[in-house]
Amino acid sequence: MIGYYIHHQGRGHLNRAISIACHLRRPVTALTSLELPEEHPFTATVTLARDDTAETVSEPTAHGALHWAPHHDDGFGARMQAIAGWVADARPEAMVVDVSVEVATFTRLLGVPVIMVAQPGKRVDQPHLLVHRMADHIIAPWPRDLCMPPWLRSYDSKTSYVGGISRFDGRERPHLSRGSGGAARVLVLGGAGGSTLDAETVAALAAEQPSYHWSSLGVPGGPWTSDPWPQICAADVVVGHGGQGCVADIAAAERPAVIIPQARPFDEQQMTARVLQQHQLAVVARRWPDHRAWPGLLAHAMSGDPARWRRWQIHGAAARAAAAIEDTACRCRKEAAR
Known part of the structure; x- marks a missing residue:
């Protein structure tokens, strides 16, 4: 039995967990505060209480040793009790954590x-130094030859760089068509993790740039779909x-892209954007561009070779992550039996 903790921020952690769990041979229990889709690969689920609903919290970082462990917080306590109860009952071989130091x-x-x-x-703060040192194995969901962060090099012997994990890996790409009247189609993708963008901004841009066919998915105030694959392609x-x-x-769709990183803790998206720009996988803008900059940005993106996205190593990434999880579970079980 494998446990899989899925963080509740956005949808990316869940999509990644589902992709990996599809390749695991062992039963997998999902532990999360998220609502799972009707169809999923998990054998069982443990619904965890939220730990971020209190109006005020006390000493959440444990004096800098952790990221989120507030004093006397009912939600936090209930989460940890549920995890402890499940571990006692299920006796898992290993737990995958995506992501939580605590x-x-x-x-x-x-x-x-x-x-x-x-x-x-x-990721060089004390909580991250603790968790990466303590981990029995680390999965880095990006390609090793494009990005090896200095802080991760110390753990090279126990890190698997599996490539980018997409839920669409292996899915056939539909026939690509041009926009009406030959206008280039521009799709603006939002995310459930929060964005400074909204549908009004996209609508205003479309009015200012009528030579392009603009649409959006997942942008606050705009349409959303659980399956954006046809529109991306x-x-x-x-x-x-x-x-x-x-x-x-x-990357799975191999489409030209303009990437605009959002503000996240530890400059997560900024680092990814720098890697994409350095290796010419996408055009990068540090902030939402002025309307006058868009024709140049879009032309630059379309002039590139979208096949360069293959360097992100999407194909087989989830299966490689699953193999690393299985190997770690087996190794730790054998070492404990000696």
């Missing part, structure tokens, strides 16, 4: 091997953020 540390203190999913950015240019799931989905 859940990883707590689970490891219960004697369960921990596989940590790494995130990009400057049909776009001549995708304007997206720097989240790992968004980047991986664009």
Whole structure:
């Protein structure tokens, strides 16, 4: 039995977990505060209380040792009690944590091997140093030859760089068509993790740039779909953020892209954007551009070779992550039996 903790921020952690769980041979229990889709690959689920609903919190960082462990917080306490109860009953071989320093540390203190999913950015604070040192294995969901953060090099012997994990890996790309009247189609992708963009901004841009056919998905105030694959594939240019799931989905479709990183802790999206720009996988704008800059940005994106996205190593990434999880579970079980 494998446990899989899924963080509730956005949808990227869940999509990644589903992709990986499809390749695991062992039963997998999802532990999360998120509502799961009707169809999913998990054998069982443990619904965790939210720990971020209190109006005020006390000492949430444990004096800088952790990220979120507030004093006397009912939600936080209930989450940890639920995890401890499940571990006692299920006796898992390992726990995958995507992502939480506190859940990883707590689970490891219960004697369960921990596989940590790494995130990009400057992860050199004390909580991250603790969790990466403590982890029995680390999965980095990006390609090693394009990005090896200095802080992760110390753990090279226990890190698997599996490539970008997309839920659309292996899915056939539909026929690509141009916009009406030959206008290039520009798709603006938002995300559930929060954005400074809204539908009004996209509408205003479309009015200012009528030579392009603009549409959006997942942008606050605009349309949303659980399956954006056809729209991503049909776009001549995708304007997206720097989240790992968004980047991986664009890479799976091999579409020209303009990436605008959103503000996130530890400069996560900024780091990813720098890597994409450095290796010419996408055009990067540090902030939402002025309307006069868009023709040049879009032309630059469309002039590139979208096949360069293959360097993000989407194909087989989820299966490689699953293999690393299985290998770690087996290794830790054998070492304990000696």
